[in-house]
Amino acid sequence: MTQIILDKQIANDxxxxxxxxxxxxxxxxxxxxxxxxxxxxxxxxxxxxKRDAGTLGIQLNAGDTADLLANESQGFALINVEFxxxxxxxxxSAARLLRERFGYTGQLRAVGDVLFDQLFxxxxxxxxxxxxxxxxxxxxxxxGFETFSAPYQADVNDTRPLFxxxx
Amino acid sequence: MYVYDDFDQRIINERxxxxxxxxxxxxxxxIPEEEFLPLRLQNGxxxxxxxxxxxxxxxxxxxxxxxxxxxxxxxxxxxxGYAHFSTxxxxxxxxxxxxxxxxxxxxxxxxxxxAVQTSGNCIRNTTTDEYxxxxxEELVDPRPYCEIxxxxxTFHPEFAFLPRKFKIAVNSVEGADRAATRMHDVGIxxxxxxxxxxxxxxxxxxxxGRTPILSSVVREFLPEEDLLTYLDAIIRVYxxxxxRDNKYxxxxxxxxxxxxVERFSELVEAEWEHLKDGDGKLPSEELExxxxxxxxxxxxALEADPxxxxxxxxxxxxxxxxxxxxxxxxxxxxxxxxxxxLKQKGTAPGDVTDSQIFAFADLADKYxxxxxxxxxQQNLVLADVEQAKLYALWQEAKALGLATPTLGLLTDMxxxxxxxxxxxxxxxxxPIAEALQNEFDDLDYLHDLGDIDLNISxxxxxxxxxxxxxxxxxxxxxxxxxxxxxxxxxxxxxxxxVGKILGPSFARNRMAEIIRTILDxxxxxxxxxxxxxxxxxxxxMDAFKAAVYPAKDSQAKA
Numbered sequence: 003m004t005q006i007i008l009d010k011q012i013a014n015d016x017x018x019x020x021x022x023x024x025x026x027x028x029x030x031x032x033x034x035x036x037x038x039x040x041x042x043x044x045x046x047x048x049x050x051x052k053r054d055a056g057t058l059g060i061q062l063n064a065g066d067t068a069d070l071l072a073n074e075s076q077g078f079a080l081i082n083v084e085f086x087x088x089x090x091x092x093x094x095s096a097a098r099l100l101r102e103r104f105g106y107t108g109q110l111r112a113v114g115d116v117l118f119d120q121l122f123x124x125x126x127x128x129x130x131x132x133x134x135x136x137x138x139x140x141x142x143x144x145x146g147f148e149t150f151s152a153p154y155q156a157d158v159n160d161t162r163p164l165f166x167x168x169x
Numbered sequence: 170m171y172v173y174d175d176f177d178q179r180i181i182n183e184r185x186x187x188x189x190x191x192x193x194x195x196x197x198x199x200i201p202e203e204e205f206l207p208l209r210l211q212n213g214x215x216x217x218x219x220x221x222x223x224x225x226x227x228x229x230x231x232x233x234x235x236x237x238x239x240x241x242x243x244x245x246x247x248x249x250g251y252a253h254f255s256t257x258x259x260x261x262x263x264x265x266x267x268x269x270x271x272x273x274x275x276x277x278x279x280x281x282x283x284a285v286q287t288s289g290n291c292i293r294n295t296t297t298d299e300y301x302x303x304x305x306e307e308l309v310d311p312r313p314y315c316e317i318x319x320x321x322x323t324f325h326p327e328f329a330f331l332p333r334k335f336k337i338a339v340n341s342v343e344g345a346d347r348a349a350t351r352m353h354d355v356g357i358x359x360x361x362x363x364x365x366x367x368x369x370x371x372x373x374x375x376x377x378g379r380t381p382i383l384s385s386v387v388r389e390f391l392p393e394e395d396l397l398t399y400l401d402a403i404i405r406v407y408x409x410x411x412x413r414d415n416k417y418x419x420x421x422x423x424x425x426x427x428x429x430v431e432r433f434s435e436l437v438e439a440e441w442e443h444l445k446d447g448d449g450k451l452p453s454e455e456l457e458x459x460x461x462x463x464x465x466x467x468x469x470a471l472e473a474d475p476x477x478x479x480x481x482x483x484x485x486x487x488x489x490x491x492x493x494x495x496x497x498x499x500x501x502x503x504x505x506x507x508x509x510x511l512k513q514k515g516t517a518p519g520d521v522t523d524s525q526i527f528a529f530a531d532l533a534d535k536y537x538x539x540x541x542x543x544x545x546q547q548n549l550v551l552a553d554v555e556q557a558k559l560y561a562l563w564q565e566a567k568a569l570g571l572a573t574p575t576l577g578l579l580t581d582m583x584x585x586x587x588x589x590x591x592x593x594x595x596x597x598x599x600p601i602a603e604a605l606q607n608e609f610d611d612l613d614y615l616h617d618l619g620d621i622d623l624n625i626s627x628x629x630x631x632x633x634x635x636x637x638x639x640x641x642x643x644x645x646x647x648x649x650x651x652x653x654x655x656x657x658x659x660x661x662x663x664x665x666x667v668g669k670i671l672g673p674s675f676a677r678n679r680m681a682e683i684i685r686t687i688l689d690x691x692x693x694x695x696x697x698x699x700x701x702x703x704x705x706x707x708x709x710m711d712a713f714k715a716a717v718y719p720a721k722d723s724q725a726k727a
Contacts, residue, residue, distance in 0.1 A: 067409050067410075088204065088207075088330070089207055089290065089330050090330065090413060091290075091327075091328070091329060091330025091331060091408055092408060092409055092413075094326065094327045094328070094329070094330070094408070095327055095405050095408045095409050096409075098327055103443060117204060119191065119200075119204075119208055122326075123324075123326045123327075123329050126326035127326050127327055139199075149183060149187050150180060150183050150184075150187075150324065151179060151183065152176055152179065152180070153180070153324055153326070154180065154320045154321060154323055154324070154325075155321060155324075155325055155326060156447075156448055156449055157326050161447070161448045162448050163321070163397075163448060163449060164176060164320070165320075165451070165452065165455040165458075166448055166452070168174075168176060
């Protein structure tokens with residue numbers, strides 16, 4: 003089973019990303035946002051039922067902004083945010099918006115080109131899970147959350163900027 | 170100036186440890202080259218033609234003498250005995266060893282300095298007026314706002330991987346803009362509204378580079394306490410919607426242009442609605458805390474223009490000439506602001522030696538409360554000098570080669586390191602600067618020409634700000650040969666403008682002659698007291714074109 007980082011620990015990945023044309027089962031499965039957005043009628047009903055059963059995750063791919071999902075996000079057990087390249091920082095804004103604006107409290111997972119030196123930023127933007135690129139060292143990765151002990155800005159874990167924490 | 174507390178110091182110390190670890194993993198082969206690239210860039214390290222270049226942040230240009238000495242030490246111990254001031258008021262070393270960079274950062278951290286976000290696609294060093302805090306005409310001191318922005322932008326978790334670099338400038342003088350505010354991704358003009366409340370006019374979408382654009386107003390008045398939430402809103406819009414498919418179209422200026430400033434502003438305002446009443450709003454205690462670091466030094470009650478000073482002006486022509494160009498009025502009677510041009514003949518603009526920096530630190534201690542500033546024109550400033558001591562200061566500076574009386578004149582040019590050092594450059598820029606310094610070394614002629622901004626960039630990236638020079642020179646590559654394109658009419662102040670291209674480009678060996686021809690047109694056509702840019706605006710491009718490209722070879726392309 004593939005391993006991921008979940009809540010700063012190494013964990014087994016219980017989820018599978020399924021292709022857009024593949025049938026769904028009762029397992030924990032992730033679909034692309036585009037499939038969710040395009041579904042209508044009975045197809046959509048089936049997805050909603052699966053979502054409400056806690057076995058449907060959704061993946062925002064490059065270019066899918068968080069507002070497309072908005073408050074609908076709240077029903078999912080898992081949201082993946084794809085980083086197509088590590089230098090593509092759109093996913094950081096997506097994560098913050100999901101957490102801070104749209105009230106998402108389930109597992110929020112960074113997927114794709116996820117590398118050690120991004121982990122601290124990702125954690126601060128609200129990701130609690132990271133599916134790291136295959137060549138990354140997970141034993142090292144769990145140490146990537148301690149880089150700075152008291153950063154300047156507010157973040158998802160502490161809404162107070164340093165200027166409200168200083169004294 | 171701002172002094173770190175334990176929190177600030179810890180962040181910088183932790184940064185040194187983080188970068189040391191990144192460097193170790195890179196040297197061990199655990200981080201491939203292309204993934205190390207943004208990590209080293211966010212720490213100001215470029216790999217240049219001969220060696221890595223390390224760019225040190227000088228936040229909004231402020232330096233104390235202890236920091237200057239540390240910079241000199243590093244130039245001596247890790248470089249070849251010199252350093253280079255850049256157009257972002259930063260300091261660059263051209264010859265450090267890559268593996269020694271973390272050690273250099275450790276030394277800088279000892280004096281509250283760093284290289285954080287001096288490059289890369291993130292929020293860069295915020296710049297402002299080099300005369301901040303000491304001139305009567307400013308509304309308020311802009312530096313506290315720059316420091317607030319510095320802290321907010323340092324390792325901002327959401328904005329470390331923007332589509333492209335992001336530069337912010339702050340100006341607090343109505344009618345003068347020494348920070349080139351409207352050429353920035355975001356420009357902050359500090360203003361008061363009709364009710365007398367302090368706030369900002371916010372501009373976005375300016376920039377140099379391949380597509381030079383002046384910024385547009387996004388918001389006419391933003392209250393003082395809303396600075397950071399509004400910046401968050403602007404950059405969040407940019408981070409989500411800025412182009413990432415083409416690095417030449419990735420700056421915020423392209424997004425603002427594509428959406429139109431009205432639509433862009435709507436998006437920002439809609440985003441800000443969610444943020445403005447949150448914890449990001451600046452409490453008055455924080456504004457006061459930061460402002461309390463920028464209080465006035467212990468000025469003496471002095472009379473203006475003491476006789477020791479006026480006597481020296483009357484008796485020493487060379488001193489008077491330096492004062493005329495390089496010294497400006499201070500808000501306190503009996504004090505003056507002195508600028509030291511780093512534009513000596515035979516050295517690259519902005520270059521200083523370790524011994525010059527050590528000596529300059531001593532001058533700062535002796536004459537200016539231990540503080541100094543760097544400018545975006547690549548010069549140094551002592552901002553709080555007693556007029557009565559200017560003559561002695563000038564003599565000491567002269568001995569150091571730092572008293573060229575040419576501030577604002579033709580030879581006070583802005584120039585990037587160019588093809589001699591920079592791997593991005595299409596052409597060398599330093600030999601052009603040197604040729605012009607040699608061609609125009611007659612001080613009487615230079616003073617007669619008066620104010621002219623001549624800016625040189627070795628490529629489109631425009632580090633030498635060629636677009637906003639009254640005369641701009643851009644290095645271009647034509648089938649492997651270096652040519653130079655001239656533009657006229659650019660300006661960087663309150664009446665900022667992007668220069669227009671004069672015509673086909675020239676070979677390097679013709680540049681001095683071409684500039685001479687352009688200046689001849691100005692001298693010939695000017696009406697009493699007109700500066701170069703004023704004459705250009707009145708007579709237009711054609712007169713210059715006709716002189717530079719005579720009819721018989723107007724078809725000939727260089």
